[in-house]
Amino acid sequence: MEEYTKPLPIRDERSAPFFDGLLDGELRLQHCLACDQWMWPVTLRCRHCLSDQLEWKASAGKGTLYSFALVHQIYHPGFADEIPYNVAFVDLDEGVRVTTNIVGTPNDELAIGSRVELATELVTHDMALAKFRVV
Amino acid sequence: MAASIAVAGLGITEMGKVYGRSASDFAAEAIALALDDAGLGFSDVDGLLVHSNLSPEMTVNLQWSLGFHDLPVLAAIGAYGSTPAAMFNYATRVIESGQAETVVMVYADAPLRPAGSAGAAYANANPPEGMDSVNVAHGFYGANVGYALAAKRHMELFGTTSEQFGAVAVAQREWAVMNPHAQMRKPITLEDHQSSRWVVEPLHLLDCCLVSNGAVAVVVTSSERAKDLRQPPVHLLGLGQFAPGDSKRTDREPGIYTGATEAGRQAFAQAGVGVNDFDFLEIYDCYTYTVIVTLEDYGFCKKGEGGAFVADGKLGPRGALPTNTGGGQLSSYYMWGFTPLSEAIIQLRGQAGERQVAKHDLALVSGNGGFLNFHGTLVLSTRES
Ligand SMILES: [Zn+2]
Numbered sequence: 001m002e003e004y005t006k007p008l009p010i011r012d013e014r015s016a017p018f019f020d021g022l023l024d025g026e027l028r029l030q031h032c033l034a035c036d037q038w039m040w041p042v043t044l045r046c047r048h049c050l051s052d053q054l055e056w057k058a059s060a061g062k063g064t065l066y067s068f069a070l071v072h073q074i075y076h077p078g079f080a081d082e083i084p085y086n087v088a089f090v091d092l093d094e095g096v097r098v099t100t101n102i103v104g105t106p107n108d109e110l111a112i113g114s115r116v117e118l119a120t121e122l123v124t125h126d127m128a129l130a131k132f133r134v135v
Numbered sequence: 136m137a138a139s140i141a142v143a144g145l146g147i148t149e150m151g152k153v154y155g156r157s158a159s160d161f162a163a164e165a166i167a168l169a170l171d172d173a174g175l176g177f178s179d180v181d182g183l184l185v186h187s188n189l190s191p192e193m194t195v196n197l198q199w200s201l202g203f204h205d206l207p208v209l210a211a212i213g214a215y216g217s218t219p220a221a222m223f224n225y226a227t228r229v230i231e232s233g234q235a236e237t238v239v240m241v242y243a244d245a246p247l248r249p250a251g252s253a254g255a256a257y258a259n260a261n262p263p264e265g266m267d268s269v270n271v272a273h274g275f276y277g278a279n280v281g282y283a284l285a286a287k288r289h290m291e292l293f294g295t296t297s298e299q300f301g302a303v304a305v306a307q308r309e310w311a312v313m314n315p316h317a318q319m320r321k322p323i324t325l326e327d328h329q330s331s332r333w334v335v336e337p338l339h340l341l342d343c344c345l346v347s348n349g350a351v352a353v354v355v356t357s358s359e360r361a362k363d364l365r366q367p368p369v370h371l372l373g374l375g376q377f378a379p380g381d382s383k384r385t386d387r388e389p390g391i392y393t394g395a396t397e398a399g400r401q402a403f404a405q406a407g408v409g410v411n412d413f414d415f416l417e418i419y420d421c422y423t424y425t426v427i428v429t430l431e432d433y434g435f436c437k438k439g440e441g442g443a444f445v446a447d448g449k450l451g452p453r454g455a456l457p458t459n460t461g462g463g464q465l466s467s468y469y470m471w472g473f474t475p476l477s478e479a480i481i482q483l484r485g486q487a488g489e490r491q492v493a494k495h496d497l498a499l500v501s502g503n504g505g506f507l508n509f510h511g512t513l514v515l516s517t518r519e520s
Contacts, residue, residue: 009272012265040383041266047381066385067291069283070336075276084336087275089284091385098383101273112291129272 004123006078011127015042017056022120022128029096031057040096061118063092063132068102068110090116090132104133137520138370140223140230141361144173144354145480150468151318153348154249158192159200161350162243166201169352174365175237180354181206182229182238184222187213188471190244197241208235215504216419218242219472220376220398220511226355227371236356242473243350278421279343281506283335285390286424290337292391292439295427297337299442301328303423304341304465306451311462313452313490318345319466342423344464351473353480358519369483372408372497373514375401380508394510395432395501406514410434414494415457415482417475419503420464426450429501430458433512457492472502472511479515 011019021028030039034051038059045052070084079085088102088110102110103119116132123129146168148161170176183206185197192200195211203209208229214221222240229235263271275281289295305325311317323341331340361368377397379389403409410433420426427441435456436444450458461467461478468474479498481487487495496518502511 006274007268007271009268010264015265018266041269047384067284067288069280069287069338070333071274071276071280072333072336073276073279075274076271079274084333085274087273087280087284087335095385096383097385099270099273099275112288130269131273 006123007076008124008127009129014044018042019127021056021058022130023122023126025120026058027061027118027130028056029059029094030054038092038094038096040098059092059094063090063116065102065110065112065114065116065134066091066097067112070107086110088132098130101131102134103131138358138372138516140227140355141358141368141370142353142480142515143356143361143364143366143368144169144175144352145477146170146172146350146352147316147477148349148351150316150347150349151345152247154247156245156348158190158243158245158350159197161245161348162197162241162352163201165243165350165352166239166241169239169354172366173354175354179237180239182208182226182235184225184238184240185211186218186222186240186242186471186473187211188242188244189246193243208238214376214378214511215509216421216472217376217378217394217398217502217504217509217511219476219500219502220374220513223355223371223374223513224376230355230357236360238355239352240355241350241352242470244470245348247346247348278506279335279338282422282424283338285428285507286422287337288388289391289424289428293442295442297329297339298325299427299446300337300342300423301325301339302446302448303420303426303450304328306445306448306454307420307459307463308466309451310460310490311466313488314461314467315488317462317467318347319462338422338424341465344421345466345469347469349468349470351470351477353473353476367484367517369480370516370519371513372516372518372520373402373404373406375399375405375512376510377401378509382506382508390507391428392438393428393432393503393507395429395503395512396434398510398512399433402512402514406516408497408514412497413499414497415460415492416499416501417460417479418458418463418499418501419472419475420459421503423465425503425507426458428507429503433499433501452490460487460490460492471504475500475502476513483515483517
């Protein structure tokens with residue numbers, strides 16, 4: 001694998017199940033046993049009811065492209081070769097809006113409202129990112 | 136409702152690439168200017184409200200770094216661009232109760248360094264950890280990306296165009312040309328806007344606010360006392376605050392439906408005014424898009440029609456709805472909510488010189504922060520009720 005030069009997520013204790021899920025090809029999120037809502041990002045207590053009865057659960061990994069933007073400014077040298085690259089918000093069917101990139105579609109063909117699905121991308125031997133592709 | 140507090144003093148330092156001074160240095164200078172403007176002295180101050188922002192100096196510690204002592208009222212208040220509404224609410228309470236008589240509010244920052252670019256000044260903080268590190272791993276840096284995502288969504292839903300964003304930038308630059316405090320005083324055309332480089336598409340460079348070193352300070356006292364001081368009083372007639380918050384739930388989109396609707400409703404009701412009563416508007420403008428969506432949510436036009444509403448240049452010096460009359464944060468200086476606040480004070484007093492609006496009795500001052508997550512509204516007037 002080529003050297004990965006973009007910033008890597010920094011796994012901490014609380015977020016470890018999320019990153020472990022991605023290595024297994026799953027988008028695992030917290031789900032509240034008290035009110036049946038899903039969480040993004042990781043939290044100690046439910047963002048809807050403040051319950052601490054949260055479980056980790058795989059989402060279906062399907063959603064809709066809420067919006068996207070094309071970054072032309074180089075904020076980090078690791079992205080310099082891909083300018084402009086897309087940053088997107090995807091609305092998961094579980095009810096949370098996640099920050100991601102859309103892969104497999106040229107930027108000028110991206111369309112808000114498209115149905116998308118999880119496409120995990122292994123970037124190092126122990127880190128994967130939750131990207132999405134148009135279905 | 137009759138006003139109980141009023142602005143009696145305003146101080147604005149030199150703005151922009153002014154190096155060699157800390158945020159505290161700028162704060163001290165702005166406060167000295169504001170007190171002098173009011174005809175008051177250092178020892179008259181019995182309340183200090185520090186605007187929390189990204190500067191580590193902007194805390195209650197500013198009290199002793201500036202030499203204040205024995206203050207009965209001291210707080211650092213932070214709600215991003217909506218902070219003035221929170222500060223005026225607090226100031227009203229302490230002035231009405233007699234806890235303090237002369238309250239200074241100050242915003243100061245010094246993020247620019249001689250070698251750094253403006254965009255890098257805020258974007259490259261320490262690397263985040265845990266879930267916060269997910270954003271940068273996907274290349275989501277700084278506010279530009281968040282606002283670009285909101286603007287793109289608005290364009291998709293309502294057909295808003297980049298040229299309509301450009302109409303905001305051009306109108307505000309026309310104002311800035313006439314503002315001696317402004318950092319950008321060279322006129323621009325819509326073509327200049329369109330040909331300025333993409334920062335984060337759909338935002339061109341000329342859709343984005345400036346970054347400034349500098350400070351603004353405001354002296355507030357009772358409306359009664361303000362009448363006996365040096366400057367024409369600027370009375371607070373109403374205020375509102377509303378924070379839609381969470382934008383990570385699919386049933387919410389504060390980037391399209393902002394807190395201006397509710398903050399405005401509160402402020403207008405307190406002041407007993409309607410949306411058509413304002414002589415001019417000072418609308419938080421971190422981006423051109425922010426102005427458009429905020430105008431919609433106050434009710435100046437219908438949701439989705441903000442782009443078409445501004446396209447005829449009505450926000451500019453020859454337009455029907457004078458807005459951001461000093462150039463705003465796009466063209467004058469970036470002091471968060473203190474940019475619209477300061478310009479409203481100057482215009483209401485009739486001290487805006489070449490850019491003075493003809494009728495200047497009632498102003499709407501609008502603040503916004505986060506990725507359109509926080510909102511604050513002030514209604515300021517030369518009238519006491
Ligand atoms: Zn819950």
